[in-house]
Amino acid sequence: MKTNSGFSSKITDEHLAKLAYVYVRQSSLNQVLHHAESTELQYELVERASQLGWPKERIQVIDEDLGKSAASSEERIGFQRLMTEIGLGRVGIVLSMDASRLSRRNTDWYRLLELCSLFGTLIADGESMHDPRIYADRLLLGLTGMMSEAELHQIKMRMQAGAQHKAERGELIQPLPSGLLRTPNQQVILNPDEEVQNRIRLVFQKFKELRSANGVQRYLQRENLKLPSRPLRGPAPHELVWQKVRYSAVLAILKNPAYAGAYVYGQSTRDPARHKVGHSKSGIVHRPMEDWPVVLQGAYPSYISWEEYLENQRQLHMNQNRYIEGKPGAPRKGLALLQGIILCGQCGAHMGLRYSGTHGQFPVYRCHYDREHQQRIYCQEVRALGLDQEIERIFLGVLKADQIAIALAALDQMERERALLSKQWQLRLERARYEAERARRQYLSVEPENRLVARSLESAWEEKLRESEKAEHDFQDWRVHHHLELTPHDRQQMLQLAEDLPQVWKAETTQPADRKQIIRLLIRNVVVDPNRVKGKVWFQINWQTGAITEHCYTRRVQTYANYPDLEQLQQRIRELHAQHQIDQQIAATLNAEGFLTARLQPFTSKMIWLLRKRWGLPTVIHQGYNPKRWEDGTYSIAGAAEVLGVYPGTVYSWIHSQRLDAYQVTDGTPWKIMLNNEKIQSLQQYVHRVRRSKKKVL
Numbered sequence: 057m058k059t060n061s062g063f064s065s066k067i068t069d070e071h072l073a074k075l076a077y078v079y080v081r082q083s084s085l086n087q088v089l090h091h092a093e094s095t096e097l098q099y100e101l102v103e104r105a106s107q108l109g110w111p112k113e114r115i116q117v118i119d120e121d122l123g124k125s126a127a128s129s130e131e132r133i134g135f136q137r138l139m140t141e142i143g144l145g146r147v148g149i150v151l152s153m154d155a156s157r158l159s160r161r162n163t164d165w166y167r168l169l170e171l172c173s174l175f176g177t178l179i180a181d182g183e184s185m186h187d188p189r190i191y192a193d194r195l196l197l198g199l200t201g202m203m204s205e206a207e208l209h210q211i212k213m214r215m216q217a218g219a220q221h222k223a224e225r226g227e228l229i230q231p232l233p234s235g236l237l238r239t240p241n242q243q244v245i246l247n248p249d250e251e252v253q254n255r256i257r258l259v260f261q262k263f264k265e266l267r268s269a270n271g272v273q274r275y276l277q278r279e280n281l282k283l284p285s286r287p288l289r290g291p292a293p294h295e296l297v298w299q300k301v302r303y304s305a306v307l308a309i310l311k312n313p314a315y316a317g318a319y320v321y322g323q324s325t326r327d328p329a330r331h332k333v334g335h336s337k338s339g340i341v342h343r344p345m346e347d348w349p350v351v352l353q354g355a356y357p358s359y360i361s362w363e364e365y366l367e368n369q370r371q372l373h374m375n376q377n378r379y380i381e382g383k384p385g386a387p388r389k390g391l392a393l394l395q396g397i398i399l400c401g402q403c404g405a406h407m408g409l410r411y412s413g414t415h416g417q418f419p420v421y422r423c424h425y426d427r428e429h430q431q432r433i434y435c436q437e438v439r440a441l442g443l444d445q446e447i448e449r450i451f452l453g454v455l456k457a458d459q460i461a462i463a464l465a466a467l468d469q470m471e472r473e474r475a476l477l478s479k480q481w482q483l484r485l486e487r488a489r490y491e492a493e494r495a496r497r498q499y500l501s502v503e504p505e506n507r508l509v510a511r512s513l514e515s516a517w518e519e520k521l522r523e524s525e526k527a528e529h530d531f532q533d534w535r536v537h538h539h540l541e542l543t544p545h546d547r548q549q550m551l552q553l554a555e556d557l558p559q560v561w562k563a564e565t566t567q568p569a570d571r572k573q574i575i576r577l578l579i580r581n582v583v584v585d586p587n588r589v590k591g592k593v594w595f596q597i598n599w600q601t602g603a604i605t606e607h608c609y610t611r612r613v614q615t616y617a618n619y620p621d622l623e624q625l626q627q628r629i630r631e632l633h634a635q636h637q638i639d640q641q642i643a644a645t646l647n648a649e650g651f652l653t654a655r656l657q658p659f660t661s662k663m664i665w666l667l668r669k670r671w672g673l674p675t676v677i678h679q680g681y682n683p684k685r686w687e688d689g690t691y692s693i694a695g696a697a698e699v700l701g702v703y704p705g706t707v708y709s710w711i712h713s714q715r716l717d718a719y720q721v722t723d724g725t726p727w728k729i730m731l732n733n734e735k736i737q738s739l740q741q742y743v744h745r746v747r748r749s750k751k752k753v754l
Contacts, residue, residue: 067109067148067149073148074146075114075115076110076116077115078102078116078118078152079121079134079138080101080117080121080152081098081119081122081157082122087123088123095122097182098157102115104151108149108180118134118135118137119134121134126156126157126164126208128161135158135164139171149178150172150179152179154182155200155203156207160207160208170188176189220321220350223350224350232286232314233308233309233314234252234284234285234286235252236356244355244356255284256359258281259272260359268375270303272310273301276301276306279480280534281301282299283305285305311369313351313365314356315359315365317354320350323343326339326340389568392419393440394575399583400583401436401585401588402587404583407422407437410422418439419440421437421584422437423435442593442611443609446607447579447595448561450597477534484531488520488523491520495516495519495520499514499516577600580598580600589620591620593609594606595607595608626667629664632645639664642661643658643661643663643664647659684698691728691729693707693726716730717729717730
């Protein structure tokens, strides 16, 4: 180690009264293990501090940052401790091999210089000593830190360029997913474990059917199937483990281009603006597929084709439920059948959902484009149940001709599902049996006298036996509860059921998400406008085939001014009125002819009376229409009043107080009062008593 007698001129008693700190750092664990000479040279700085006048008991070594990069101070606890000690005024000198050991980032380096200048701390390296309070020394230290950062930048550029150049040839070794394996001669093959291959293929197959990563996750959880994983912990080779299904694990399989046989480099990059202090993995941004620098198709054996991989990414992208970007989102469990695929007929934007009613049981499609862009409440809204009912009717009508074909396809699907799940269970049982047998062989191979090892292997064998028995029990339980074995009778019943497709559609076992997924197979989107046709909801169905159909249905309105067939209704009521029909008869005729009120309810005599008053039609009066006594022996209001010797108003009062037994054939027809001799005498006596008591009072 070289010494310089000129160093002592900068060292004062004030410096010697403080501590000397030796900072030791290597950039990576590989350097710590294989570049031991550099580490030893840094530790020898302790001897140099002693030569400069510091007693060894006042020399502190900071080596907590061995194996950590100097590109940042966030993860370097030792450097942070050094800065704290300098700020507390306890450090007289800081020794390091060179400036790059302390920092390779200018912000950290100049903060160190500023603290050392404020508290009079010296900085020494392998050949020189500097006082940051002296202009020349501070200038030299600044240039040294700048060169250190530039050197790191140059090293990174060379490494990244070399890595990309190697990746362009497909020779840069990257971690492989659990479905692939690298042989000792660096050849990539499908994982030879048959269960792993089948489980990976099952994920892709189910996503093709369910079109949702969440749906695949729920399916695997329901069938108690785990996913293979290869955690990158510790040195290679990394062991494969079976873990419970998580959404992130399913998504990682679906998004990994290696399963489509593609070698990809540069899928993500770092954005310094998104970096969070204390989070080393923050700021990572995934690049769009078109910006990937290296994509080599056919580099690996594949589970799916590249075209299927692209279709999966498109489906995942559309499942994100961002209407403003034209993404309908995945089908959800709500009641609204057109969730995500309904468009506003006025502005063309995707319509959202709100729920009305006490318990939120009535969905409503509402367009919020005007609220967001024109400061209005909303553009328009349509009640979902009526529109969904029309869509169902049209949709089921389209499928009616293909009901048998659909049933046969469903039968084939059930058979394939049974075979698929049965295969998964067989592989699971085979693995459990193998592990139990392997544990048995390990136990039998140990020397009986070596009880320390024998007891451990015996315990492991027993554990594997219990796992194997549990797998057998779970398999038998699965066979009992999953009736996927179709008998000829079952097949015949399903074919009969297919003749009534609406019954299957409305069955309790058919979930709303299933109906929405089926709808989307044939319908791309639906454009709706309730204001285009008076009193009706106009909608246009854009089919997946490219065909376009327009439809209308009558909606509920608040007033007859918006009634869609008002002229026809008025003309028909005038015709029936001209035939001297009473209100009750007109209402019955209109209901029989299919007319409905503005609120889509059957007509009543009261409603006909209101419409007559609006249009100035007089009440129809028939000769002998209200006789004193009807043919069946009952009395009218006038007849009962005459027999009892009271006013008609009194008879009405007695009817409402239930003193008289009376009824109407239908709403609005004359009352029919049931009176016998005993009832007549009783009421006449009652009237006589009341009148006599009134005379006494007078």
